[in-house]
Amino acid sequence: MKSRLAKSRILEFLGRDMGEVHPIQNLKEVLPDLAIFGGMIRDLTLGGTESFRSDIDLVSTASAEEILHFIGGYSPVRNRFGGFRFFFLGRPYDIWSLHDTWAVREGYVQASSIEDLSKTTFFTVDAALFNVRSELFYAPDFCRKSIEGRMLDINLIYNPFPQKMAMKAVDLSIRKRLKMSYRLCEFVLSNGVFEGRNTFYFECLLSHVKNSVGRDFEFSKQLTLDFSVQD
Template sequence: MNEYSEVSDLFNCLNTLGDVIIVGGALRDFAFKDSPPRDIDLIIDNQNKNELENELENVFKKFDFRRNRFGGYKVVVNNLDFDIWSIYDNWAFKEGIHNSSFSNISKGTFYNFDAIAFNMTTHELDADIFIQSLSEKLLDITLEDNFISMNPTPEINVLRAFKIRECWGLEFSEKVQNYISAWYSVTSEPEEKLKKAELKHYGKK
């Protein structure tokens, strides 16, 4: 924000809508890496759902943005990708898995390694599940068993499991192993699907 006035401008606009919450990988990158994150995931929390939904798109009109297929917004500022969501469009909340609140954001992530959230407005940090995954060096699925199959991007989940193991040295829990095996057994041309997912998600094979 100090380096790029356009990024600061984006956050100033988002602050008018409610609490601005950074989640997932960007927080890990800020904590552990010297280079900036590839993209930054943000959730906007406002108790007035209708106001938030009406105002979000108005805020983005001055930026380069588009809607994604899951209801969020991708905003590009200074070659940084921001994926921005209303808290009510968060997948786990939308599906009724948890109530929409800051304390439940981490609980609704697919992997324990992604269960980290920082509220820039209140300075609250929720990272207990993430810290445990690092200390145990174990990648596990955060969701309860009956919600796992509801996740809409299984090939991305499988791909990320291998990326996390490669880059961070986390081993797979039995739950993760079973998830990958089950996906592989019912998917036609699974290797090709993973290659396409990797190219789309990471920009390279």
């Protein structure tokens, strides 16, 4: 994924409803290093602007107190991950101080700049970010390779919700037609819950791990998921 193409897709998506009163337009002027990351960047880099319909994740190097001060007009509430959630035009936004993100707060990642956010994600394809004010797209090499190769792999294995991450890996591999690294296959089998759902996927994955040691897994059969995973 070229930076120019990624930036173009992000700006195209934001341009749909980002007028002067849009919170991102306002917040980028007052919150240092305001960046978009997570599901929005992943989906736009893997597909087109029509592929993203979920919440938007924001992070700033500002303190939580500073963030709360500037988003107060949007009626924010604390989310369960240590940040704040607010809504604009019906779309949810989650925003954190960099130092309140889970991996940094728990000491798994040392963060001194907004780019260090790329070290905190569970999936390698989630490690890109877009600095809203400078309009710079940042993705470390491992993230670019994962996006270009359409490969799901583990970036930071420590996560407070391993079961959710396992089932999200299944969801993404099917919806986005992504390959899965052998390491992630083992993680999914150890932490996923397949009882009564996606049993064929589980059987294929189990067979792959047993018979194709060390090799990436690609699931070609399209299934209808009977569960949902939030970004």
